[in-house]
Amino acid sequence: MDHIRRLLGRTAAALLTLLGVSVLIFAAVRAMPGSYTDLVLGPLATRSEKAAAAARFGLDRPVAEQYLYWLRNAVQGDFGTSLAARTPVATEFGDRLPVTVTLTALALALTVLIGIPLGVYTGTRESGGRGGVPGRLVSAFGMSLPEFVLGSLVVFLFTRYSLGLTVGTYVPWSQDVLGSVGSLFLPACVLAVFCVAATARTTRDAVLGVLVEPHIAAAVARGEPKGSIVRHHVLRNAAVPVLTLVATLSAYLLGGTVIVERLFNVPGLGSYLVDGLDRRDYAVVQAGVLLAATVFITTNLLVDLVSGLIDPRIGTAGKRVAS
Amino acid sequence: MRRSAIIVGCSVALTGALASCSAPAATDAADTRKASKSGYLAASDASFEGTGPLTVQLDYDSVEAGGLDPQTAATARSWSIESLVYEPLVTVDPKFGIEPLLASSWKQPDATTYVFTLRKGVTFSNGRTLTTADVVGSLQRLLKSKAAYAAQLGPVKSVTATGPEEVTVELAKAYTPFLAALANTPAAILPMKEVDDGSLDLAKEMLGTGPFVVKNHKQDQYWNFTRNTAYRETKKVRVDDLKIEIVPQEAARLAALRNGSASFVNFNNIDSMDQLTGTRNAKVVSQANSDFYYLIQNSKNPDSTLADQKVRFALNSALNRTEIASVALGGQAQPTGVTPSVLPGACDPAKLPAATNKTADTAALKKAGTLRLAVYTSEPAVGQIAQVIQQQLAKSGVTVKIQKYDDTTYGARVFGAKPDFDLAIGWFAGYVDASMVSRWWNPVLAGFSGTFLNDDKTLDALIDKAAGEPEGTARTQTLAGLCARVDTAAQMLPLVTRPSVIGYRTDQVSPTLRAAEGYGNFLRDITSYTLPAAK
Numbered sequence: 001m002d003h004i005r006r007l008l009g010r011t012a013a014a015l016l017t018l019l020g021v022s023v024l025i026f027a028a029v030r031a032m033p034g035s036y037t038d039l040v041l042g043p044l045a046t047r048s049e050k051a052a053a054a055a056r057f058g059l060d061r062p063v064a065e066q067y068l069y070w071l072r073n074a075v076q077g078d079f080g081t082s083l084a085a086r087t088p089v090a091t092e093f094g095d096r097l098p099v100t101v102t103l104t105a106l107a108l109a110l111t112v113l114i115g116i117p118l119g120v121y122t123g124t125r126e127s128g129g130r131g132g133v134p135g136r137l138v139s140a141f142g143m144s145l146p147e148f149v150l151g152s153l154v155v156f157l158f159t160r161y162s163l164g165l166t167v168g169t170y171v172p173w174s175q176d177v178l179g180s181v182g183s184l185f186l187p188a189c190v191l192a193v194f195c196v197a198a199t200a201r202t203t204r205d206a207v208l209g210v211l212v213e214p215h216i217a218a219a220v221a222r223g224e225p226k227g228s229i230v231r232h233h234v235l236r237n238a239a240v241p242v243l244t245l246v247a248t249l250s251a252y253l254l255g256g257t258v259i260v261e262r263l264f265n266v267p268g269l270g271s272y273l274v275d276g277l278d279r280r281d282y283a284v285v286q287a288g289v290l291l292a293a294t295v296f297i298t299t300n301l302l303v304d305l306v307s308g309l310i311d312p313r314i315g316t317a318g319k320r321v322a323s
Numbered sequence: 324m325r326r327s328a329i330i331v332g333c334s335v336a337l338t339g340a341l342a343s344c345s346a347p348a349a350t351d352a353a354d355t356r357k358a359s360k361s362g363y364l365a366a367s368d369a370s371f372e373g374t375g376p377l378t379v380q381l382d383y384d385s386v387e388a389g390g391l392d393p394q395t396a397a398t399a400r401s402w403s404i405e406s407l408v409y410e411p412l413v414t415v416d417p418k419f420g421i422e423p424l425l426a427s428s429w430k431q432p433d434a435t436t437y438v439f440t441l442r443k444g445v446t447f448s449n450g451r452t453l454t455t456a457d458v459v460g461s462l463q464r465l466l467k468s469k470a471a472y473a474a475q476l477g478p479v480k481s482v483t484a485t486g487p488e489e490v491t492v493e494l495a496k497a498y499t500p501f502l503a504a505l506a507n508t509p510a511a512i513l514p515m516k517e518v519d520d521g522s523l524d525l526a527k528e529m530l531g532t533g534p535f536v537v538k539n540h541k542q543d544q545y546w547n548f549t550r551n552t553a554y555r556e557t558k559k560v561r562v563d564d565l566k567i568e569i570v571p572q573e574a575a576r577l578a579a580l581r582n583g584s585a586s587f588v589n590f591n592n593i594d595s596m597d598q599l600t601g602t603r604n605a606k607v608v609s610q611a612n613s614d615f616y617y618l619i620q621n622s623k624n625p626d627s628t629l630a631d632q633k634v635r636f637a638l639n640s641a642l643n644r645t646e647i648a649s650v651a652l653g654g655q656a657q658p659t660g661v662t663p664s665v666l667p668g669a670c671d672p673a674k675l676p677a678a679t680n681k682t683a684d685t686a687a688l689k690k691a692g693t694l695r696l697a698v699y700t701s702e703p704a705v706g707q708i709a710q711v712i713q714q715q716l717a718k719s720g721v722t723v724k725i726q727k728y729d730d731t732t733y734g735a736r737v738f739g740a741k742p743d744f745d746l747a748i749g750w751f752a753g754y755v756d757a758s759m760v761s762r763w764w765n766p767v768l769a770g771f772s773g774t775f776l777n778d779d780k781t782l783d784a785l786i787d788k789a790a791g792e793p794e795g796t797a798r799t800q801t802l803a804g805l806c807a808r809v810d811t812a813a814q815m816l817p818l819v820t821r822p823s824v825i826g827y828r829t830d831q832v833s834p835t836l837r838a839a840e841g842y843g844n845f846l847r848d849i850t851s852y853t854l855p856a857a858k
Contacts, residue, residue, distance in 0.1 A: 034731035034739070040388045042397045043738040043749070044471040044763070046770040052469060053388040084386045085542030086527065159578030160598075168575025169584055265575045267544050275543055279386065280731050 010304065014297045021293040022074070022286070026067050029277075029285050035059065036083045036280045057083055059282075070286065079290075080283030084275070089287045092272060098173065100261070100268035104253045106181070106188035111195040111249060116242065118196070119203020120230065126208060135200060142197025147256055151190045151263040158186060168265040187264040191256050195249045202245045206238035213237070240307050247303040251296040361838070362417030364608045368833035371853035376564040377832055379846070380576045380585040383701075384543045384569045390526030393511050394461075395470045399614070399752055399843025402508040404567065406844055407548055408448075409511035409531035412439055412458065413502055417837045419666055419755045421502040425453065425512050425532060434497040434793070435480075441488045447514045448536045448551045455484035460515030462492070472509035474768070475759060477501050477790070497791045499798070500756035507754070507842050534560050534850045543569050561854045577826075580605050586831040589845065590824040592703045593653040599826055607826040609655040611839040613663035613753025613760075614821040616656075616708055618642075619737065621745055621775045622814045628691050629745060635813035637687035639677040641719040642712065648819040651707035656819040660806035661761050663753035665820060665839045668799050670806035672817075677810050683719060693722040694745040699733035705748050708818065712748075742775045750821050755841030757802050758789040764809055776815060782808045830855065 037045075037053040045053075054060045058069075070080060079089040122135025158167045165186050171179040210216065211234060219229045257270035265271075269288060276284030385404050389395025393405045412426040423429070426439040445453040462482045465473050477498030485491040494501065504510060514530050517523035523530055529537050534557070535548035548565040550557055568585065570576050573592050579585035581602050590596070596607045620635045621627060628634045644658035662669040672678060694716075698709045706727065713723040723746065728736060737747045753760050765783045766773035785805040792798040809817070823845045827834055833855075835848035 032732070034733075034735035036731075037388060038734045038738070039731045040386050040397075042471075043734065043771045044397060044769070046469065046471070047740075049469040049471070056388075082542070083388075086390055087542070155572065155574045159574045159581065162582070166582060166584070167578050168570055168572060169579065263572060265570050265572050271571075272543075278729055278731065 007305070010301050014301055017297055018290065018293055022071060022290055023067070025286055025289040026070070026282075027063070029280065029282050030063055032280060034280060036282070039279055040084070070283070074287070074290070079287035082276070082284050083281045084279050084284075089283045092284075093269065093287065093291070096267060096269045096272050099170070099266060100254070100257050100270060102173070102180070103184050103188055103191065103257055103261070103266060103268060104250065106184055107191040107195065107253050107256075108246070108250055110188060110192035111199050111253075112246065114192075115196040115199025116203050118200040119242075120207055120235070122200065123204040123207025123211070124226075124230065124234075126204070135204065139197040139201040139204070142193045143201070145193060147190055147194065147259050148263070150193060151187075151260055154186055154190055155263055170266050184266065187260045187266055190263075191253055191260045194256075195253060198249065199242065199245060203238065203242050206241045207234055210234045210237045243307065244303055247299045251292070251299055254292055254295055364610060364836040364838050365606075365834055367835045367848075367851050367853040369853065371561075371833045371855050373854040373856035374561045374563050375854050376566065377562040377587065377852065377854070378585045379565065379567045380570045380579050380588040381567060382569075382571055382573070382576070382589060382591050384546075386542075389470070391529050392525040393508050393513070393529075394465045394468055394472070394525075396509055397471055402842050403844040403846050404546065405511070405529065406508045406533065407535040407565070407846065407849065408529040408533045408537060408551075409508055409513070410533045411505055411507065411510045412512065413506045415503070415506050415755050415841055417839070419503075419839075419841060421506055424506075425458075429502075435494040437492045437494075437501065438485065439490045439492070441490070442555075443488070444555050445532050446553045446555075447517075447530055447532055448553050449514070449517070449530060450553055451514065451516065453512065453532055454516075455486075455488065455490050457515045458482075458490045458512050459484050460519070461511070461513045464513070464515070464518075465510060470509065472504075472507070474762070475500070475504040475507075475754070476510065477504065497793070499793060500754070500759045500790060503754060503756035503759060503841075508844075535565060545569060556850065560850050562849060562852055565849070580826045580828060583828055583831065585828075587825070587827045587834065590826060593655055593822070593824060595826070596653065596655075596824060604828050604830040605826060606829050607824065608836060610823040610825060610836060610845055611657070611665045612821050612823055612843055613665050613755065613839070613841045614750055614843055615659045615663055615753055615760075616705070616748060616750045616818045616821055618712065618816045618818055619744075619747045619749070619775060620814055620816065621742055621747070622777050623775050624742075624745075627745060629694070631687070631690070632812065633684060633687040634691050636677060636680075636811060637684040637719075638691060638716065638721065639810065639813040639816055640680040640683060641688065641716055641721070642677070642816070642818070643715055644672060644678075644819055646715065647708055647711050651711045652704055652819060652822065655822045655824070659817045659820050661764060661809040661817050662757035662802045662806055663760065663817075663820065666753065666755065666757045666841070668757045668794070668802055670803040672806075674803075675810040676807055677813070685720075688719045688721055691716075691721045693724060696723050696725050696746040696748070697733060697736055697744040698725060698727055698748050699730045700727050701730050704821070705750075708748055712746075737775070738771055740774065744775075748818075752843060753820070753841065758786070758805075761786045761789065761805055761809075764815060772815065777812075779808070779812055782812065 037050045041050055041053060058066065073080065077090060082089055082092060118135055155167050157163060158165055167186060169183055171183040173180045216229060216233055219233055257268055258274055261268045261270035262274055272284060273288035276288060383400065385401035387396050387401050393409050396402055396405055410425050412424060413421050414424040416422050425442055425445055427442040428440050430438045441453065441455065459482050466476065466479055478495035480493040480495045482492050511531065514523060517530060518525060534551055534554045536551045538547040538549045540546045546567040550560050550563045573590060573595055576588040577595060577598055580588050599605050599607050620629045622629050622635060624630060648654065648656040648658055657664050658672040660670045660672045660675055664672060696709050698705045709725045713725060716723050736743045751760050751763060763769045763772060765786050766776045766778050785801060785808055789798065789801045789805050792801055825836065825845055833853045835851045
């Protein structure tokens with residue numbers, strides 16, 4: 001019962017947050033200087049021509065009326081029509097979402113497959129007093145390297161020299177599955193670097209924290225092999241902060257696609273959102289930000305629930321303190 | 324923070340070091356000189372006898388409030404892409420003369436009357452034959468529209484069918500650029516029967532008489548065209564499938580040209596010409612345009628020192644356009660007055676008052692103070708020009724602060740109802756008649772420039788006179804006077820021409836490229852491109 005009440009409470013809070021986000025983004029894009037009609041009609045257009053275009057797209061109505069109209073449709077899954085492409089935003093999202101999800105999933109896979117083992121390795125090395133300088137260096141380097149710098153460097157190197165992978169050519173799944181993964185590999189690597197570093201660092205800290213716990217000493221005293229201690233005691237207990245971080249990073253990765261998709265010419269949601277923002281294509285920006293917020297909030301909600309399952313003490317901590 | 328600064332520095336240094344390994348430029352000056360004589364940068368190789376697909380990569384897609392309707396198209400990119408499907412009555416030759424296209428000929432019995440005879444055997448891609456009703460309907464639709472381009476057609480009084488294959492256009496008064504204005508995509512002849520009966524929505528579909536039909540289009544991603552089998556010369560068109568990919572990243576387009584995944588690309592950074600050096604089978608050329616960059620000095624802000632003509636002229640005199648062309652545009656541009664310098668009859672920018680002014684007005688320059696220069700970020704050359712101007716004016720003691728904005732913000736600050744800038748750089752399409760662009764210097768005619776440009780009746784009269792005078796010495800003198808007036812008033816200053824940089828794979832396509840272009844249409848001669856025989 002407590003779990004259900006908690007779930008309902010968190011869901012209601014999430015919905016309220018999303019409503020707040022929708023109001024904020026609606027107001028923010030309209031507060032930006034210039035409008036879609038200014039951009040596409042250009043300076044040569046007369047004021048009456050611009051006014052006619054604004055009326056055609058409903059941009060001349062009061063902002064509150066525009067918002068309520070948009071919200072009513074968004075709740076029903078209609079996010080409006082892109083002013084630039086003249087296509088429903090939902091359709092465009094449907095086309096582009098798989099691209100961004102694949103890119104994000106690849107980056108996340110790299111994060112988990114490299115970051116966690118690296119963190120465990122560094123943590124156990126440091127705990128044994130054998131030093132973890134290489135691991136710490138990798139973490140520091142990865143976390144301090146902005147995506148646009150690394151991405152630009154990778155784009156330059158792979159376009160200037162034949163290094164086996166091409167830049168700027170996206171291959172859809174429908175054409176060639178392996179080719180599609182290959183076309184997203186470089187952007188996924190660039191996207192993953194920060195996440196690998198952050199995951200390695202958090203895992204290392206969590207491992208170091210767990211290794212000093214009494215039950216680890218007991219396991220060592222029982223003569224359990226080191227591998228077994230790491231697998232059965234350390235990883236499970238270190239999992240919560242790492243899981244929380246990885247979940248947060250998945251939302252971060254979604255945001256990171258904005259830069260990486262532009263750099264590598266990947267036709268996903270990130271580049272769509274940037275184009276929309278540049279053109280003040282309101283429906284695109286609103287839907288994009290709302291989607292990102294939904295992913296972020298939902299992921300955090302799921303993490304809370306999963307954390308409770310991994311460590312039942314988390315859900316009841318507040319209650320125990322109160323009693 | 325410190326670590327990341329070191330890393331950024333190293334990355335930049337590494338990038339620079341790698342870039343500096345490039346060999347000399349892939350272009351050569353002898354080619355350029357030859358091109359200016361022949362009118363062509365490249366002529367298609369007749370020994371290429373193949374047919375097949377062609378992949379073109381462009382930096383951005385056409386985006387118009389009117390969708391795909393060519394009459395409301397306001398940008399050269401839209402004109403280029405839509406010209407693959409639509410054709411006007413006349414077109415432009417390499418020397419900016421006017422040639423027949425959908426009209427087989429025309430007569431001009433007097434200064435205000437044009438009689439066009441339609442070409443026989445022209446059909447739209449749906450198989451319907453072009454009629455005089457299509458011509459009359461299209462031009463009347465354009466003239467009635469609120470499209471900015473409609474004004475370029477001049478004082479058209481009437482458009483009527485005067486025979487089964489004849490259309491007559493009457494002007495209210497003589498207007499020399501009339502044919503030049505007709506030669507651009509917004510004046511294309513549309514299938515008016517289908518438009519009128521509602522079976523065709525021009526904003527969403529394209530149906531023309533041109534060499535290609537649209538197979539599909541995904542905004543900001545690609546266009547797929549296929550050969551129009553109903554096109555009168557379809558057998559001569561070697562490109563049977565044309566794919567235009569939109570690739571915003573300059574480096575990605577460079578890579579595509581290097582690895583051969585694209586045959587023809589455009590670049591918006593002049594430095595890309597050097598980046599292709601040493602690449603086998605790749606050639607890069609710079610096509611001159613009548614388009615030109617300008618510098619606006621906001622003279623309508625009474626609190627600004629730029630309200631004073633002496634200050635504006637002093638600043639104009641401190642500019643060195645040759646240096647701007649050389650430094651900011653790698654020598655691929657040329658100084659220009661308000662009559663684009665690549666067009667016949669244009670004035671000589673070296674003879675303009677500010678260029679010949681030997682003595683700097685130090686008092687006026689001192690008065691100028693600190694000026695904000697607004698630029699937009701989507702075009703590298705604009706920022707580069709701003710930097711050169713900043714340095715040139717600094718030598719005269721004037722401080723310029725460059726303010727960079729995204730395109731929409733720039734538009735709002737410069738062309739909005741309440742302009743908020745001192746100086747601003749932008750560019751205009753230069754068209755194909757020397758007087759056409761000058762109408763933007765008349766704020767009453769232009770509309771958009773009234774917020775930062777004071778109306779000058781003498782200048783307005785010169786603009787009007789240049790438009791009405793027939794070609795000849797008198798008109799050339801009027802155009803020179805017009806240039807001088809604009810230069811002296813120094814409100815909106817033409818700077819240098821804006822070239823198109825184009826790269827292509829010599830093993831995949833042999834294009835025909837003109838040395839100079841008036842409507843920014845670097846795909847203009849695509850029907851004459853030849854392709855190697857299939858392996």
